[in-house]
Amino acid sequence: MAKDLSNYRKSYEKEELLESNCPKDPMDLFKTWFQNADESETVEETNAMSISTIGKDGFPKNRIVLLKKFTSEGFIFYTNYTSEKGKAIEDNNNICLSFFWPGLEQQIIIKGKAEKQAENLSDGYFNSRPDGSKLGAWASNQSTVVTSRNELEESLLSFETRFSGKEITRPKHWGGYLVKPISIEFWQGRPNRLHDRIRYLIEEDFSWKIERLAP
Ligand SMILES: Cc1cc2nc3c(=O)[nH]c(=O)nc-3n(C[C@H](O)[C@H](O)[C@H](O)COP(=O)(O)O)c2cc1C
Numbered sequence: 001m002a003k004d005l006s007n008y009r010k011s012y013e014k015e016e017l018l019e020s021n022c023p024k025d026p027m028d029l030f031k032t033w034f035q036n037a038d039e040s041e042t043v044e045e046t047n048a049m050s051i052s053t054i055g056k057d058g059f060p061k062n063r064i065v066l067l068k069k070f071t072s073e074g075f076i077f078y079t080n081y082t083s084e085k086g087k088a089i090e091d092n093n094n095i096c097l098s099f100f101w102p103g104l105e106q107q108i109i110i111k112g113k114a115e116k117q118a119e120n121l122s123d124g125y126f127n128s129r130p131d132g133s134k135l136g137a138w139a140s141n142q143s144t145v146v147t148s149r150n151e152l153e154e155s156l157l158s159f160e161t162r163f164s165g166k167e168i169t170r171p172k173h174w175g176g177y178l179v180k181p182i183s184i185e186f187w188q189g190r191p192n193r194l195h196d197r198i199r200y201l202i203e204e205d206f207s208w209k210i211e212r213l214a215p
Contacts, residue, residue: 012105012189017196022210026184026200027072033106033186034070042103051077052096053088061088067097068125074180075110076117078125080142082173089114089177097179105189112181122175134168135159185213 023029037043047067052060063085069076075097080086089095097110126134139156146152181202188196195215200208 011191012195013191014105015188016190017186017188017198019198019210019212022186022198024208024210025072026181026186026208027070029186029200030070030108030184033108037099037101037104037106040101040103043101046101048099049075049077050098050100051085052098053085054092054094055084055088056091061085068176074112074178076176076178078122078174078176080137080140080174081116083142085143086173095179107187109185109187110179110181111183112179114177114179117176117178119175123170125176126170126174131168134170135163137174138163138168138171190215 034046038046045066048064049067050062051065052062054060061084065077065079067075067077081090093114095112095114097112099108100106126137135156138159139152183199183201185197185199190196193215197213197215199211199213201211203209
């Protein structure tokens with residue numbers, strides 16, 4: 001079986017990214033790009049991002065999670081702390097996040113350090129979730145092998161019974177990570193493969209060095 005994709009080719013022509021449009025703080029540019037993507041009809045699930053970690057087995061692994069908040073400090077997502085990614089972060093908290101919004105011909109790549117968010121903040125977000133999602137966090141021992149779909153359904157039922165008529169509290173193994181960026185690269189597709197790449201790198205005094213990278 002083979003399929004040749006060598007003629008899959010697209011010219012990127014929508015926008016440009018010039019140094020003159022780059023604010024000092026990359027979070028300001030992230031906010032502008034994110035808002036624009038959020039308003040664009042071409043982008044679905046603007047906040048879906050890939051996160052890559054280096055696992056205990058030495059391999060990198062990517063998967064999608066949802067960005068739930070960004071602040072001047074960094075990027076927050078929620079997950080199970082005992083999942084494969086949780087264990088990887090415990091060992092090595094250097095991680096990479098990336099967004100790709102094809103309709104805008106834009107990519108953002110963030111390298112940073114992940115830290116568990118303060119418990120009260122994780123509680124706050126957990127409490128804002130629908131009951132079904134709260135129970136799902138209890139029912140799923142994320143990343144472990146299960147014998148069948150049925151096992152999951154039964155686990156959900158048992159937690160529905162356990163919490164019936166009671167407040168569904170946050171499981172301690174579930175919460176947020178704050179990713180504090182050390183570099184953020186903005187990629188804007190341009191014609192003739194001469195794409196714009198602007199990288200912000202954090203300096204010792206926490207200011208940002210802005211550099212253009214060859215595409
Ligand atoms: C659109 C989308 C959104 C997702 N959002 C999350 C999320 O916010 N948190 C999460 O733990 N998993 C999320 N997942 C599932 C993850 O991709 C992944 O399957 C799960 O976290 C287990 O990953 P791990 O075994 O590598 O730890 C999402 C998947 C998709 C496709």
